[in-house]
Amino acid sequence: MDRSSRLGTEELKMTREQYILATQQNNLPRAENPQLYPVGIYGWRKRCLYFFVLLLLVTMIVNLAMTIWILKVMNFTVDGMGNLRVTKKGIRLEGISEFLLPLYVKEIHSRKDSPLVFQSDRNVTVNARNELGQLTGQLTVGADAIEAQCKRFEVRASRDGRVLFAADEDEITIGAHRLKVTGTEGAVFGHSVETPHIRAEPSQDLKLESPTRSLIMEAPRGVQVHAAAGDFKATCRKELHLQSTEGEIFLNADAIRLGNLPVGISSPSPPGSPPRPNVYELCVCPSGKLYLSPAGAGSTCQTSSGVCLWS
Template sequence: MLYAAINAKDHAVYTLSTVHSWRISLSISPPSPLPPSQMTQEQYILASQPNPLQRTGCAQAYPVGIYGWRKRCLYFFILLLLVTMIVNLALTIWILKVMNFTVDGMGNLRVTKEGIRLEGVSEFLLPLYVKEIQSRRDSPLIMQSDRNVTVNARNNIGQLTGQLTVGSEMVEAQCQRFEVRSSDGERVLFSADEQEISIGTEKLKVTGNEGVVFEHSVETSHVRAEPFQDLKLESPTRTLTLEAPKGVEVSAGVGEFKASCRKDLTLESTEGDIFLNANTIRLGNLPHGTTDPLLAPGTTYAKQTVYEVCVCPSGKLYLSPAESASTCQTTNSVCLWS
């Protein structure tokens, strides 16, 4: 209850009181009469006239508040706010239930002391920045994409230093040096950079039918075929060159060595000798010398199976019939058209 007393000019007392139900009662009490000796003429006239505000019995109340359509609108908005709160609370509970929010995490995502643990199949629509990705024990780690899978490595200023792209048609690695190590991590099995490609395995096996194609030179210390298989070095349209500063050795331990060509076969030694060591040395298809009509006109030799080997000044070899004396001079007509 709130009361306020205001003294008017005519000493009337206005009392303001608040009651329940938003009603305000305003009561006006008449001024207390003064002794005639203390009244002025104006006060006497006012005191002698009847006061229309004077009430008999209880004071009349004047209700002040919100009524009518304003009250209905207020109740409607309060009801709408209450319904909105209930719907929001229900949606929040539904989202928590569907997303499986728990104290440890959300759904298949668990937050542990070691990091974040994710189980099942996960899809990342935006780039993923992590320090380490590890699968569960005894379970493979599978990264799958509809287009390609790209792994980037950057330095502290954001520059790209390494990239591995697994696409639908190829696997591409972009880095300064690419290495493939053994299971223990000690040996380098394969390495590649801008200068060279190194293979550190004990054996390099190529199973293709066409073998290995090298566009440029190849440096190796040993070329060997598989057991019970042939070794073939071939250049279909160009030359095949074997070079070594200390020597080239071609050895066939239990088989034969064959060198064939369409044109000339040259054996050259600039400072040393050409040494042929065998039980039998055969020179096939050597031309037979014919008698020079100027040196030995009318000379004929009987057909025989023994010949002597003659050499032209150009180094060409030819066969001449073997007699008691040399017949190379009389059959040197081969040297004329050599």
């Protein structure tokens, strides 16, 4: 027992001495310099990082400068930009504005002291559509003509809204008090014209002419031709008809003259008789033709009736 106790005590001392020795060796300074490993980005990676940071900074500065320049050039404000102003009543454009795409608005009006001008290099077209998108009316202002396509076209007076001009497929209505034609050739009508009154300008002549056809004036209650301060002339190439079916033709004037009437040839006067005066008798043929016959003591129409043979 004593021997075994001694062996255990010795082993314990040896273990303790080994522990102390190992601990003392760890606390001793090392003779060799340890190898250090740096932490971070170095070399070409560091140069690339600095380059990208500098490029990003330059891009931000250029972007900020361009944004400030655009804001200044376009005149951005709280109310709008440039000539465009946003108000409570809508959008207001000042100056000349150009639209490259279709414009859809409910109402367009100008200022009180300036007109509204639509200008285009080709033409200006205004379309009206129904709820289904179908075209119901179109107004085109071009370089050669103004075209309007609709069921009915009306021009109204600005004061009372009275219709001055209206046109549809059936008729054209002119509601003005007076229709004035100022052309040198007058007005040309291809078909009949219905009007209650035709009058020329003061101190101007009124002329109704049909160059190649006949001119017919009809009225259910009569046709009245009145020239207050001038002459009335009716000229035709072939025949002039004055016809009254239920009444009479009344010519009321201080002097009624019938020029270029043929003169009938009567029997010569016997020798030694006094010359007949230049007095003629007005004669009528059965056909209605008028001719003159030298006046005598009695009627000489029978003796000079040879004119009626050629009528």
